[in-house]
Amino acid sequence: MDKKSRYTYDVIIIGAGVIGSAIAREMARYNLKIAVLEKELDVCTETSGRNSGVLHAGFNNEPGSLMAKYCVAGCLGFDKVAKELDIPFARTGKVVVGFDEEDKDKLIRLKEQGDRNGVPGLEIIDKERIKELAPHVGGELAMYSPATGILNPFIYTIALAENAHHNGVDFFFDNEVVAIKCLEYYEIKTTQGSYDTKWVINCAGLNADKIARMLGINDYTIYPCRGEYFVLDKKAGQYLKIPAYPVPNLKLGGLGIHLTPTIDGNILIGPSTEYIEERDNYSSTQEIMDLLIKDGGRILPYLKKEFFIRNFSGIRPKLADKNVGGYADFVIEEREEVPFAINLIGIESPGLTSAIPIAKRVIEMVAQKQELKEKQDYDPYRKGILCFNDQTLEKKKELIQQDPNYGEIICRCETITKAEILEAIRNPLGVDTVIGVKNRTRAMMGRCQAGYCETRISEILMQEKSKKEDEIIYARMRGNMFVGKVRD
Amino acid sequence: MTIKKDVIIIGGGPAGLAAAARLKELGVTDILILEREKLPGGILRQCIHDGFGLTRFKEALSGPEYAARFLDQVGKMDIDYLTDTTVLEIDSNKHVIAVTKEGLLEYQAKAIIMTTGCRERTRGAISIPGTRPAGIYTAGVAQTYVNLKNIMVGKKVVILGSGDIGLIMARRMTLEGAQVLAVLEILPYASGLPRNIEQCLNDYSIPLFLSHTVTNIRGKERLEGITVSRVDERLKPIPGTENDYDCDTLILSVGLIPENELSLMAGVNLDSRTRGPIVDENYQTNIDGIFVAGNALHVHDLVDFVSIEAENLAQAVLAYIQEGSFPQCSIRVETDDQVGYTVPQKVSGQKDITLSMRVRSPLKNCAIQVLQNDQVIKTKKMKKAIPAEMIQMRIKKEELISSEYIKVVVRHD
Numbered sequence: 001m002d003k004k005s006r007y008t009y010d011v012i013i014i015g016a017g018v019i020g021s022a023i024a025r026e027m028a029r030y031n032l033k034i035a036v037l038e039k040e041l042d043v044c045t046e047t048s049g050r051n052s053g054v055l056h057a058g059f060n061n062e063p064g065s066l067m068a069k070y071c072v073a074g075c076l077g078f079d080k081v082a083k084e085l086d087i088p089f090a091r092t093g094k095v096v097v098g099f100d101e102e103d104k105d106k107l108i109r110l111k112e113q114g115d116r117n118g119v120p121g122l123e124i125i126d127k128e129r130i131k132e133l134a135p136h137v138g139g140e141l142a143m144y145s146p147a148t149g150i151l152n153p154f155i156y157t158i159a160l161a162e163n164a165h166h167n168g169v170d171f172f173f174d175n176e177v178v179a180i181k182c183l184e185y186y187e188i189k190t191t192q193g194s195y196d197t198k199w200v201i202n203c204a205g206l207n208a209d210k211i212a213r214m215l216g217i218n219d220y221t222i223y224p225c226r227g228e229y230f231v232l233d234k235k236a237g238q239y240l241k242i243p244a245y246p247v248p249n250l251k252l253g254g255l256g257i258h259l260t261p262t263i264d265g266n267i268l269i270g271p272s273t274e275y276i277e278e279r280d281n282y283s284s285t286q287e288i289m290d291l292l293i294k295d296g297g298r299i300l301p302y303l304k305k306e307f308f309i310r311n312f313s314g315i316r317p318k319l320a321d322k323n324v325g326g327y328a329d330f331v332i333e334e335r336e337e338v339p340f341a342i343n344l345i346g347i348e349s350p351g352l353t354s355a356i357p358i359a360k361r362v363i364e365m366v367a368q369k370q371e372l373k374e375k376q377d378y379d380p381y382r383k384g385i386l387c388f389n390d391q392t393l394e395k396k397k398e399l400i401q402q403d404p405n406y407g408e409i410i411c412r413c414e415t416i417t418k419a420e421i422l423e424a425i426r427n428p429l430g431v432d433t434v435i436g437v438k439n440r441t442r443a444m445m446g447r448c449q450a451g452y453c454e455t456r457i458s459e460i461l462m463q464e465k466s467k468k469e470d471e472i473i474y475a476r477m478r479g480n481m482f483v484g485k486v487r488d
Numbered sequence: 489m490t491i492k493k494d495v496i497i498i499g500g501g502p503a504g505l506a507a508a509a510r511l512k513e514l515g516v517t518d519i520l521i522l523e524r525e526k527l528p529g530g531i532l533r534q535c536i537h538d539g540f541g542l543t544r545f546k547e548a549l550s551g552p553e554y555a556a557r558f559l560d561q562v563g564k565m566d567i568d569y570l571t572d573t574t575v576l577e578i579d580s581n582k583h584v585i586a587v588t589k590e591g592l593l594e595y596q597a598k599a600i601i602m603t604t605g606c607r608e609r610t611r612g613a614i615s616i617p618g619t620r621p622a623g624i625y626t627a628g629v630a631q632t633y634v635n636l637k638n639i640m641v642g643k644k645v646v647i648l649g650s651g652d653i654g655l656i657m658a659r660r661m662t663l664e665g666a667q668v669l670a671v672l673e674i675l676p677y678a679s680g681l682p683r684n685i686e687q688c689l690n691d692y693s694i695p696l697f698l699s700h701t702v703t704n705i706r707g708k709e710r711l712e713g714i715t716v717s718r719v720d721e722r723l724k725p726i727p728g729t730e731n732d733y734d735c736d737t738l739i740l741s742v743g744l745i746p747e748n749e750l751s752l753m754a755g756v757n758l759d760s761r762t763r764g765p766i767v768d769e770n771y772q773t774n775i776d777g778i779f780v781a782g783n784a785l786h787v788h789d790l791v792d793f794v795s796i797e798a799e800n801l802a803q804a805v806l807a808y809i810q811e812g813s814f815p816q817c818s819i820r821v822e823t824d825d826q827v828g829y830t831v832p833q834k835v836s837g838q839k840d841i842t843l844s845m846r847v848r849s850p851l852k853n854c855a856i857q858v859l860q861n862d863q864v865i866k867t868k869k870m871k872k873a874i875p876a877e878m879i880q881m882r883i884k885k886e887e888l889i890s891s892e893y894i895k896v897v898v899r900h901d
């Protein structure tokens with residue numbers, strides 16, 4: 001029987017995190033009809049938008065593991081991806097700092113592990129070198145990894161998705177997968193409708209075990225493990241130019257509370273490591289906030305209260321439960337009894353770094369069962385939103401001449417213009433939440449935390465999308481900003 | 489092309505407008521005000537309640553009415569101003585870069601007056617635990633939506649912080665049909681003015697809970713509720729005192745911070761107490777020719793004092809333009825731990841001065857004394873002093889007895 005006539009899509013990807021988006025982008029090279037189903041209103045609303053944004057070098061992972069292999073490959077290959085997608089990225093290097101002899105032994109072992117994994121350039125350095133590389137960081141000795149980098153995980157995921165879309169992939173938001181019928185093809189039921197496909201790629205992150213169960217695979221359980229963060233003002237950015245981690249206690253299942261500069265010049269403190277019950281409880285807690293300040297202060301003694309501008313948290317989709325601890329390897333598999341369904345489960349750190357190699361692995365698996373032909377017109381390039389503030393004075397003048405909207409400042413802290421806001425609202429994926437604009441432009445991310453620009457942005461959203469007051473959404477469905485007009 | 493100006497005023501709120509009008513009166517004509525909003529008037533544009541101008545005009549005006557008095561003057565005097573113009577950069581040479589829809593503007597000024605106002609402290613700055621749903625607004629943002637954009641932000645409201653804007657918003661939201669469940673204040677006393685407590689809360693039977701704060705926020709999409717706890721003397725929540733409120737809106741009125749990002753670019757030093765610049769009796773910062781007044785200097789509770797401050801500043805700027813410099817201001821003004829700060833922070837001893845200050849906590853039957861060489865040179869007796877009300881003391885140059893530092897202290901009877 002020719003299956004082809006029965007289904008609409010060759011491939012349906014469930015979940016528009018960095019993994020789903022990377023797979024969509026890489027698969028779009030081939031002559032396949034692809035769709036992505038996402039329960040939220042935008043890409044990267046879950047783990048992919050809630051992490052440290054570090055391009056890991058790959059020394060933390062067990063030699064021979066998929067994590068080690070894909071992390072190293074993802075790190076070394078990132079320059080090309082960043083260039084194609086026009087995304088900000090910096091290979092800053094990183095220090096893992098120790099305080100005593102015990103730490104020293106651990107660092108030496110960490111370096112050996114990294115060497116075995118093929119991580120380039122690792123060195124054990126003394127206090128003096130730490131002072132050169134990261135003048136404000138405490139610690140007696142450290143391991144230095146020159147290959148480690150930082151990136152903006154929102155922009156990366158958005159760029160992957162936009163580029164996929166540009167190459168023909170359909171994105172369906174607000175479509176939560178609720179059931180899957182396994183016929184000779186798959187019929188996927190969502191909160192909005194039903195979609196037919198030959199292949200299912202399960203990249204549902206924290207819900208990947210649930211999707212697997214819908215496919216009849218019952219032996220995976222995800223253990224949510226929350227990590228909380230503080231975001232520091234750019235004023236603190238001068239104190240830290242490269243990520244600084246403590247010697248990891250890998251048993252805990254996290255890398256320890258560390259300090260990471262973001263590509264935009266802020267600093268993140270975190271994440272904590274706490275197993276929780278709910279998969280979508282992104283709360284911050286007082287106890288952890290206190291802990292972050294204490295532990296963060298150990299590495300960076302310059303912490304000041306006025307630097308704190310925001311909190312957030314992310315949840316690790318762990319396959320290892322609390323009692324086992326540590327890291328279980330990525331699962332990327334197609335089971336014989338459920339053919340044409342590839343499950344990606346337990347894609348926790350370093351998942352962001354590993355996204356492209358993971359996507360390539362998935363394509364290999366597909367290619368084992370059907371011949372893939374490269375499309376002639378595949379375009380790996382995508383252009384990001386031009387950042388007015390980064391331009392020279394001359395270029396700024398030119399931009400305003402071309403488009404007066406560059407002359408209207410909407411976000412004063414980050415100096416984001418109306419032209420950039422409009423470009424974000426008119427994004428190819430059709431996203432129109434307030435947070436969607438924030439993640440695409442950095443507006444509202446500065447020290448006034450939207451005090452100046454939020455009113456302007458919601459107004460522009462209403463105009464651009466012809467929406468009424470009570471239709472403007474902050475981040476998630478039912479997260480309405482307003483109840484209506486004051487007076488009609 | 490760089491345009492030369494005697495004085496560039498950044499910010500067209502009440503401070504900027506008053507400074508401009510006075511300068512012009514004094515004969516300085518080459519002035520330009522740069523304002524980023526569509527209209528000048530500053531924060532007053534959204535303050536549609538009355539209570540402005542009682543000191544200055546002996547009348548209760550609304551915010552826009554108060555602003556209009558100065559705008560009229562600026563209009564009549566033909567003072568140049570540009571709106572929809574955001575200043576992006578200034579430097580210590582008094583080079584100014586601003587952006588408008590027509591293009592980039594570059595100025596070279598002899599003097600810059602910073603009247604950029606203040607911004608609000610946010611949830612992040614006070615780190616409230618819990619989720620981060622829609623429905624959490626600072627009071628000023630809620631006020632902008634309701635008063636300027638005709639947008640209603642919620643129906644069931646709790647207000648955290650008893651700052652004046654929070655109190656005003658409690659009344660405003662009530663008048664527009666929302667239910668305001670409570671106003672919470674972490675300190676044992678209110679931070680807003682007594683008249684606002686009376687007119688905005690008591691008149692509408694809105695309860696004010698002192699020594700209370702929000703310890704958790706619930707709701708994944710839109711705010712669903714909060715947990716409120718009582719706090720101890722160290723402002724730490726007391727376990728067992730938790731109380732849950734169901735509400736869809738949380739309004740934060742937890743403090744204002746002088747806006748000085750531009751000044752920092754030019755190398756201006758700030759005072760960690762006011763979070764505005766350290767200035768001398770001429771309102772000049774450590775950078776020669778950069779002056780500051782209004783909420784950018786220190787947060788004011790009454791606009792009347794903002795106008796007066798800006799007018800005094802104008803007098804000094806005139807002298808600066810004519811003479812190019814001032815006498816050395818090497819007499820520091822210090823405080824004891826009951827006085828929060830003073831402005832100015834340094835003086836020359838050759839000019840009459842007005843010291844503006846606030847006490848750190850409410851006091852009764854006290855005297856504020858100004859000392860030099862351990863001698864009292866001025867005393868102000870007060871039946872009641874509260875942090876919400878700025879205190880001013882005028883000191884004539886003859887009253888200073890030496891070039892030693894000045895100290896402002898509180899004495900109890």
Ligand SMILES: Cc1cc2nc3c(=O)[nH]c(=O)nc-3n(C[C@H](O)[C@H](O)[C@H](O)COP(=O)(O)OP(=O)(O)OC[C@H]3O[C@@H](n4cnc5c(N)ncnc54)[C@H](O)[C@@H]3O)c2cc1C
Pocket residue numbers: 014015016017018019020021037038039040043044045046047048049050051052053054055056175176177178203204205206207208226227228271314315316317347348349350351352353354
């Ligand atoms: C605290 C923390 C720090 C980290 N730091 C780093 C780091 O520095 N470097 C690094 O490389 N990695 C890091 N990681 C790991 C990295 O963030 C993840 O591995 C990666 O983001 C996983 O991407 P994903 O696409 O698999 O998951 P997600 O981003 O969670 O995407 C899954 C998507 O599926 C959607 N979905 C779920 N259920 C359904 C359904 N039923 N129907 C439709 N859609 C559904 C979700 O809404 C979501 O958008 C960190 C992780 C955490 C938690």
Ligand SMILES: Cc1cc2nc3c(=O)[nH]c(=O)nc-3n(C[C@H](O)[C@H](O)[C@H](O)COP(=O)(O)OP(=O)(O)OC[C@H]3O[C@@H](n4cnc5c(N)ncnc54)[C@H](O)[C@@H]3O)c2cc1C
Pocket residue numbers: 498499500501502503504522523524525528529530531532535538539540541573574575576603604605606628631652653656747750781782783784787788789790791792794
């Ligand atoms: C909500 C509220 C209620 C109040 N209620 C009362 C009351 O009842 N009675 C009373 O007497 N006083 C009241 N006050 C106090 C008084 O209104 C303020 O102290 C006064 O408005 C401060 O004036 P300002 O000029 O310093 O600042 P603002 O009024 O804030 O003006 C600053 C101006 O500078 C502009 N600006 C800032 N940065 C730039 C830039 N980079 N480029 C261009 N322009 C810029 C801003 O857009 C703004 O217009 C209230 C204040 C508030 C906030």
